[in-house]
Amino acid sequence: xxxxxxxxxxxxxxxxxxxxxxxxxxxxxxxxxxxxxxxxxxxxxxxxxxxxxxxxxxxxxxxxxxxxxxxxxxxxxxxxxxxxxxxxxxxxxxxxxxxxxxxxxxxxxxxxxxxxxxxxxxxxxxxxxxxxxxxxxxxxxxxxxxxxxxxxxxxxxxxxxxxxxxxxxxxxxxxxxxxxxxxxxxxxxxxxxxxxxxxxxxxxxxxxxxxxxxxxxxxxxxxxxxxxxxxxxxxxxxxxxxxxxxxxxxxxxxxxxxxxxxxxxxxxxxxxxxxxxxxxxxxxxxxxxx
Amino acid sequence: xxxxxxxxxxxxxxxxxxxxxxxxxxxxxxxxxxxxxxxxxxxxxxxxxxxxxxxxxxxxxxxxxxxxxxxxxxxxxxxxxxxxxxxxxxxxxxxxxxxxxxxxxxxxxxxxxxxxxxxxxxxxxxxxxxxxxxxxxxxxxxxxxxxxxxxxxxxxxxxxxxxxxxxxxxxxxxxxxxxxxxxxxxxxxxxxxxxxxxxxxxxxxxxxxxxxxxxxxxxxxxxxxxxxxxxxxxxxxxxxxxxxxxxxxxxxxxxxxxxxxxxxxxxxxxxxxxxxxxxxxxxxxxxxxxxxxxxxxxxxxxxxxxxxxxxxxxxxxxxxxxxxxxxxxxxxxxxxxxxxxxxxxxxxxxxxxxx
Amino acid sequence: xxxxxxxxxxxxxxxxxxxxxxxxxxxxxxxxxxxxxxxxxxxxxxxxxxxxxxxxxxxxxxxxxxxxxxxxxxxxxxxxxxxxxxxxxxxxxxxxxxxxxxxxxxxxxxxxxxxxxxxxxxxxxxxxxxxxxxxxxxxxxxxxxxxxxxxxxxxxxxxxxxxxxxxxxxxxxxxxxxxxxxxxxxxxxxxxxxxxxxxxxxxxxxxxxxxxxxxxxxxxxxxxxxxxxxxxxxxxxxxxxxxxxxxxxxxxxxxxxxxxxxxxx
Numbered sequence: 001x002x003x004x005x006x007x008x009x010x011x012x013x014x015x016x017x018x019x020x021x022x023x024x025x026x027x028x029x030x031x032x033x034x035x036x037x038x039x040x041x042x043x044x045x046x047x048x049x050x051x052x053x054x055x056x057x058x059x060x061x062x063x064x065x066x067x068x069x070x071x072x073x074x075x076x077x078x079x080x081x082x083x084x085x086x087x088x089x090x091x092x093x094x095x096x097x098x099x100x101x102x103x104x105x106x107x108x109x110x111x112x113x114x115x116x117x118x119x120x121x122x123x124x125x126x127x128x129x130x131x132x133x134x135x136x137x138x139x140x141x142x143x144x145x146x147x148x149x150x151x152x153x154x155x156x157x158x159x160x161x162x163x164x165x166x167x168x169x170x171x172x173x174x175x176x177x178x179x180x181x182x183x184x185x186x187x188x189x190x191x192x193x194x195x196x197x198x199x200x201x202x203x204x205x206x207x208x209x210x211x212x213x214x215x216x217x218x219x220x221x222x223x224x225x226x227x228x229x230x231x232x233x234x235x236x237x238x239x240x241x242x243x244x245x246x247x248x249x250x251x252x253x254x255x256x257x258x259x260x261x262x263x264x265x266x267x268x269x270x271x272x273x274x275x276x277x278x279x280x281x282x283x284x285x286x287x288x289x290x
Numbered sequence: 291x292x293x294x295x296x297x298x299x300x301x302x303x304x305x306x307x308x309x310x311x312x313x314x315x316x317x318x319x320x321x322x323x324x325x326x327x328x329x330x331x332x333x334x335x336x337x338x339x340x341x342x343x344x345x346x347x348x349x350x351x352x353x354x355x356x357x358x359x360x361x362x363x364x365x366x367x368x369x370x371x372x373x374x375x376x377x378x379x380x381x382x383x384x385x386x387x388x389x390x391x392x393x394x395x396x397x398x399x400x401x402x403x404x405x406x407x408x409x410x411x412x413x414x415x416x417x418x419x420x421x422x423x424x425x426x427x428x429x430x431x432x433x434x435x436x437x438x439x440x441x442x443x444x445x446x447x448x449x450x451x452x453x454x455x456x457x458x459x460x461x462x463x464x465x466x467x468x469x470x471x472x473x474x475x476x477x478x479x480x481x482x483x484x485x486x487x488x489x490x491x492x493x494x495x496x497x498x499x500x501x502x503x504x505x506x507x508x509x510x511x512x513x514x515x516x517x518x519x520x521x522x523x524x525x526x527x528x529x530x531x532x533x534x535x536x537x538x539x540x541x542x543x544x545x546x547x548x549x550x551x552x553x554x555x556x557x558x559x560x561x562x563x564x565x566x567x568x569x570x571x572x573x574x575x576x577x578x579x580x581x582x583x584x585x586x587x588x589x590x591x592x593x594x595x596x597x598x599x600x601x602x603x604x605x606x607x608x609x610x611x612x613x614x615x616x617x618x619x620x621x622x623x624x625x626x627x628x629x630x631x632x633x634x635x636x637x638x639x640x641x642x643x644x645x
Numbered sequence: 646x647x648x649x650x651x652x653x654x655x656x657x658x659x660x661x662x663x664x665x666x667x668x669x670x671x672x673x674x675x676x677x678x679x680x681x682x683x684x685x686x687x688x689x690x691x692x693x694x695x696x697x698x699x700x701x702x703x704x705x706x707x708x709x710x711x712x713x714x715x716x717x718x719x720x721x722x723x724x725x726x727x728x729x730x731x732x733x734x735x736x737x738x739x740x741x742x743x744x745x746x747x748x749x750x751x752x753x754x755x756x757x758x759x760x761x762x763x764x765x766x767x768x769x770x771x772x773x774x775x776x777x778x779x780x781x782x783x784x785x786x787x788x789x790x791x792x793x794x795x796x797x798x799x800x801x802x803x804x805x806x807x808x809x810x811x812x813x814x815x816x817x818x819x820x821x822x823x824x825x826x827x828x829x830x831x832x833x834x835x836x837x838x839x840x841x842x843x844x845x846x847x848x849x850x851x852x853x854x855x856x857x858x859x860x861x862x863x864x865x866x867x868x869x870x871x872x873x874x875x876x877x878x879x880x881x882x883x884x885x886x887x888x889x890x891x892x893x894x895x896x897x898x899x900x901x902x903x904x905x906x907x908x909x910x
Contacts, residue, residue, distance in 0.1 A: 031417050082614055084704050089363060092417060093556060094613050096549055101606025107599035162755055169745045169756040176745065178703050178727040179737050181758030181804050221545075228421060259439065263432040266425035273410055273422050 001132040003250060009140045011246035012147040016202040017223035018230075018238040019154060020195035025232045027171040027191035030080065030091045034099035035199055036220020038075070041102055042068040042200020043117065043207040043216060044110045050120035057121040065201060072196025076189040084188070103214060115212040117204070125209065139209040146205060150198055154235060167191060171233075218262065225269035231279025240280065244268060308481070329466045337462040339578060344469035345531050346570040348476045350554040352523035354566035355480060357555055359489065360516035361496030362411050363420040368547035369427035370521050372540065373403050374528025376434045379447035379538035389452035393529055400525020401518045403430065408517030412510050427548055435540045446539030449532055465534055472530060476523060480563055483519070492516055496561075546602075553605070557612050559619025568620040576608065577601045649677045652840055653699070653735075653808055658713035658723065660691075660698050662706075668694040669864040671713075676808070681834070681841045683855035683872070685848050685885060691864040692844040693740055696810050699842070700737035701727035717808065734760065736806035740813045740844075743797035746786035750777055753785050753800050760805020770799035773833050791822040798826075802833070812844045827854055848885035852876050860885075 017039065024032045032038075046064035053060045079098060083091040118125060127135045158164040170177040170187045178184050203216060226245045230237025249264040272279065299305045309315045329337055349371060356362050374396040381387040381395055403426075410422035438444060451460040459465055483489050491512045494502035503509045532538045550573055558569025580601050616622055630637075653676040660668045669691035676682050684692045694708075699715055702708045703726065710723040722730050727737070745753050754767050754777075771778050774795045780788065785796060794814070801809060814830070815823040827850070834841060845851035852858060858875045860868040868878065875881050 031421075079610065079614075088417065089420075090613055090617065092420065093552065094610060096552070097606045097609035097613065099606070100546070100549060100602050101610065104599045104602025104604070104606060108596055108603060111596075112599070165748065165752045165756045166758070168752075169748060172745050172747055173742055174705070175703055175727070176739065176742060177756070179700060179731060179739065180756060180800060181728050181731040181736075181760075182756070183726075183728045184703070224421070225425070228418075257436075259432070259436060263428050266428045269425045270410075270422060270429075273418065273425075274413075 001130075001134040003254060005130065005134045005136050007243075007246050007250045008144060009136065010250055011243045012140075012144040013202065013206060013219065014223045014226040014242035014246055015239050016143065016147045016150060016198060016205075017220055018227035018242055019150065019235060020199045021224055021227035022230075022232060022235055022238045023154070023191050023195045023198075025227075027167050028080075028084070028188045029088060029171070030083070030095065031088075031232075032095045032195065033092060033221075033224075034075075034095040034102060035195070035224070036217035037099040037102035037106070038068075038071065038196045039199040039203035039206075039220045040106055040214065040216050041071055041203070042196065043203035043212050044106055044115075045071075045200065046204040046207065047110065047115050047117045047120055047212060050117050057123055060121060061204065064204060065197060068200025069193045069197040071200070072193040073189045075196065076185075076192035080188070080192065081185060084184070099217070103217065107214065112214065115207070117207050117212055121208070123208075137209055139205060143202075143205040143209070146201060150201070151235065151239060154194075158235070163187075163190070222262065222265045225265035228269055228279055229272045231281040234279070234281040237279055237281030306485075325470060329463045334462050337466050339574065341462060341465050341469050341534060343571050343574045344466075344473040345527055345534065346551075346554065346574050347473045347567050348527035348530070349524050349551055350558065350566040350570040351476050351480050351563065352520040352527070353551050353555050354558075354560075354563065355483070355492075355523075356516045356520035357552075358560045358562065358565070359484060359496060360492035360513065362408075362513060362516060363417075364407065364423045364517075364520075365420050365545075365548050365552065366407055366423035366425075366427035366430070367524060367551040368543040368545065369423075369430035370400055370403055370407070370524040371528035371531060371547065372430050372434050372543035373521075374400055374525030375532035375538045375543070376437065376447075376528075377525065378529040378532040379449060380437060382449050383441070383443075383447055389454065389533065393526060396525045396529035397522045400522040400528075403525070404518040404521025405514060407521060408514040411513045411517065424545075424548075427545065431540050431543055434538075434543070438540060446537050446541075449536045449538065451536060452533050459533070469530065469534070472526070477563065477567065479523075480566075484563070488512065488515065550605075553609050556609065557619050559621030562619075562621045564624070565619050565621040568624070572620060573605075576605060580604050649679055651675050652678045653715070653717050653842070655695070655699065656714045656716075658695075658698060658715060659711050660694050660708060661711045662708045664707075664709075667711075667864065668708075669698070669861075672861070672864075672866055673713075674859050674866065674869070676840060676842060678840055679838065680857060681843060681855045683851035683858040684842065684844045684861060685846075685851055685858055685875075685881075686861035687846065690861040692861050693812055694864075695861070696737065696812055696842065696844050698723070699730075700735060700810055701725050701730040703727060728758070731804050732758070732760070734805065734807035735810065736801045736804045736808070737810040738794075738797045738801045738812060738814075740816065744785040744788070744793055744800070747784060749782050749784055750788070750796055751781040753796055754803055757800045757803040759803055767803055769837075770802050773802065773829060774799045790818050791826070794818065794822075794826060795829075798830070798833075802837075806839060808840045808842065810842045810844075813846065814843060815845065815847045815850050823850060830854075848881065852886075 017035065020035055020038075021032060024030055024035075042064065045067045046061065049060040049064045049067070050057065053063070075098065079094065080091065083094050125137050125139050127137045128141060129135055156164075158168055166177065166182045167187050167190065169180070170182055170184055174184055177187075199220070206216060206219065222245075223242070226242040227238050228241070229244055230239065230241030245265045245268055248268050249261065252260050252264050304310075309318055328340065332340070349367065353364065353367050356364055377396040377399045378389075378392040381392045387395070407423055407426050411419050438446065451458055453459065454468075457464070459468060484492075491502070491507045494505060494507050495509060495512055495516075499509055531542075535542075554569035554573045555566060556569070557572055558565030558567070581597060584597065584600060612619060618625075653674075655672060655674045657671050657673050659670045659672075662668055672691070672695055674682070674684075674695075684695060686692050697706070697708070698710050699717075699722070701722070702724070713723070714721055715723040717730075717733055717735055720733065722733065722735070731737075745756060748756060754770050759767070776792065777796060777799055780792065785793065788796060798809075798811070811830075814826060818826070830841070831854070833839060843851055843855060852872045852875060855872045858869065858872055859866050860875070860881065868875065868881070870878070876886070
């Protein structure tokens with residue numbers, strides 16, 4: 001029973017992170033390998049706002065989330081905007097460089113010490129007892145809820161709102177989108193903003209549940225196979241990919257070897273790439289496009 | 291050095307000569323003499339840096355072959371280095387094998403991994419390939435870590451300095467000559483490989499796979515060959531690295547190392563042997579430069595503990611700057627300088643900026 | 646009828662791709678309000694490039710108008726982003742990839758940013774192309790060629806164009822469909838007061854529809870005139886309309902001759 005809960009929590013974590021990969025890839029065809037670092041930045045932002053606004057934990061969380069969105073937009077406007085029209089590879093390398101930079105910058109700004117945003121917020125993280133003796137921490141429960149809300153909102157946004165449809169249109173055919181009056185830079189910036197927002201959210205919740213230091217980027221990187229397994233351009237795929245990876249990871253850690261933790265997602269990834277390179281739900285044309 | 295004007299080749303033999311004009315021969319000779327002379331006057335620290343440059347150069351050349359020429363992206367370079375280093379370490383620990391066994395063994399293991407790394411490239415392109423090599427990196431590192439814990443070398447595998455024909459490689463100067471020889475060998479090998487049929491096939495592959503196939507290039511075979519050759523070279527570099535540090539540990543082969551190698555190729559300039567060498571020099575020197583700069587700045591005391599973070603930040607910034615403003619890398623700058631002096635007093639206006 | 650105002654004037658533009666390849670050179674044309682102007686020429690003559698230059702290039706085209714100017718209603722529009730040009734009222738119906746294939750018809754219409762002129766532009770689109778209503782939920786990738794072209798024009802109408810640029814209206818479509826589309830286009834033009842620039846390979850179709858025509862070859866304009874004049878021009882009759890009188894001439898000879906004539910002034 002506990003195992004099932006662990007799987008669900010891990011799946012939710014991966015899903016919350018991987019939707020950011022999907023969002024950016026789908027809209028601008030860029031693979032954002034700095035996603036883990038952006039997650040880290042989001043978590044540190046929460047730590048800062050929590051230290052500043054100690055009395056108002058909710059305001060601190062909201063402010064950190066908004067700041068995360070701004071960071072994403074800034075990253076696009078200052079950096080990735082210049083990479084539009086360049087080779088896809090150059091853009092990806094650019095995100096790698098950005099990741100290295102952010103990694104260094106977070107240590108410079110917030111030092112390499114392990115932080116505990118939970119204490120800074122003045123909250124506690126009681127563990128709840130579920131049916132059948134399974135336990136789940138409050139933050140993990142909130143995380144599952146947040147993932148559900150984020151996915152529902154994204155599905156609704158992309159499927160039914162004008163701007164969501166425009167985002168999909170821009171991802172599919174940027175030239176035509178521009179000719180139909182859609183401002184590409186605006187749409188891309190929005191995608192980066194949303195993606196960083198969700199990454200920041202994931203970072204915050206994970207750091208609230210445990211602690212905060214540079215190793216968090218590894219979780220971000222491990223969520224990437226989840227996005228790819230499902231198919232990089234499919235949100236539903238990301239959800240299912242996360243579930244697959246979480247199941248594999250939890251079971252293998254439990255029954256085979258705890259050291260496997262960092263490798264399992266990549267094993268699954270390679271297996272999928274060999275069998276079905278475009279992912280379980282992705283469109284096949286994607287392969288030729290890159 | 292390009293020929294300014296009025297020099298034509300009239301036979302195949304002339305075209306095959308590596309060093310063509312007298313200027314080239316003289317400058318090359320002077321450069322080699324300098325390289326051989328340096329270790330007798332330089333400080334140990336400087337020799338150590340030079341050795342690191344040579345090691346990095348072998349790896350960068352290997353990556354340049356596969357990425358810069360064959361056009362296949364690999365983010366798993368650190369994994370291959372690790373494969374070479376661990377082959378050396380394991381063979382030494384388990385069978386007390388000497389270097390003339392471990393080095394070829396590393397190359398073979400590297401080639402096998404290259405084959406495995408290369409397999410995804412048959413079906414995948416671009417991003418997806420990068421991602422699968424990234425995955426393989428983690429798997430290789432995991433296997434290394436698994437060995438370390440199983441055999442109880444949780445902090446790493448120590449290695450004795452190797453000896454070649456009774457000559458023990460236990461100081462920086464001895465290593466300098468060995469590594470210099472290896473780096474020079476790798477450079478010559480790469481240059482000649484690229485002038486051969488294989489090299490031309492790789493370039494064709496990079497420009498357009500479909501067209502290359504239509505022209506009779508065996509696409510799958512050449513892709514795999516690129517990975518195999520590159521991986522074997524990288525593994526040799528990894529093996530030498532293990533002996534040079536006399537220590538093997540998974541911590542040394544992080545993702546950051548892969549990124550550093552990619553950065554060497556980018557900063558140096560994709561598609562150029564000289565670029566790989568320049569990139570290796572630049573990336574190895576960068577942390578020392580950062581250290582030196584921070585040391586002369588007045589705020590040393592407060593940031594001495596953060597040197598690692600500063601390195602990361604500077605590294606990222608430099609990489610971004612190159613990607614944004616000088617996509618052709620150091621080689622591009624070098625060529626522009628060269629043209630400036632060759633054409634002086636005239637100004638060169640480039641017809642196009644190559645993408 | 647007093648002389649209508651000029652709404653688009655293209656002055657001696659030169660377009661270069663990748664900063665080296667010159668695609669069109671010294672192209673000038675003027676379009677008056679309410680006119681239908683046809684741009685004729687064979688493959689690679691530079692028609693599409695000219696049209697794209699008017700509607701704007703995006704970064705990945707790696708193209709630019711390197712000389713000359715384009716002005717629309719007195720505003721300079723060369724080297725602007727397509728979305729800005731579209732918001733001014735110059736809307737392109739491109740030749741290929743003219744619809745968002747993975748989006749449904751309804752979403753295609755929604756994705757276009759409505760122009761400022763009227764609020765319910767989406768309704769306009771369905772009004773002129775009632776067939777689309779039935780196909781609303783269908784993915785655009787599954788439409789037939791004719792339906793695609795309708796959707797492309799319909800979604801262009803959403804942007805409230807004053808000047809509609811149509812690239813290859815008849816390409817790959819059955820003659821009956823083309824006839825239907827032309828009829829529809831003329832209706833729309835009459836009711837919405839559109840000005841249209843057509844790019845066509847099919848000179849018969851184009852000259853039937855247009856008031857004025859430009860003929861392009863090798864990236865330059867070699868002939869222009871009213872549709873009637875063009876129709877009666879010998880070269881046009883022979884090489885574009887296919888009416889042969891007497892001995893057939895070699896197209897290349899005529900082309901060579903013209904080129905050398907221009908060369909010597």
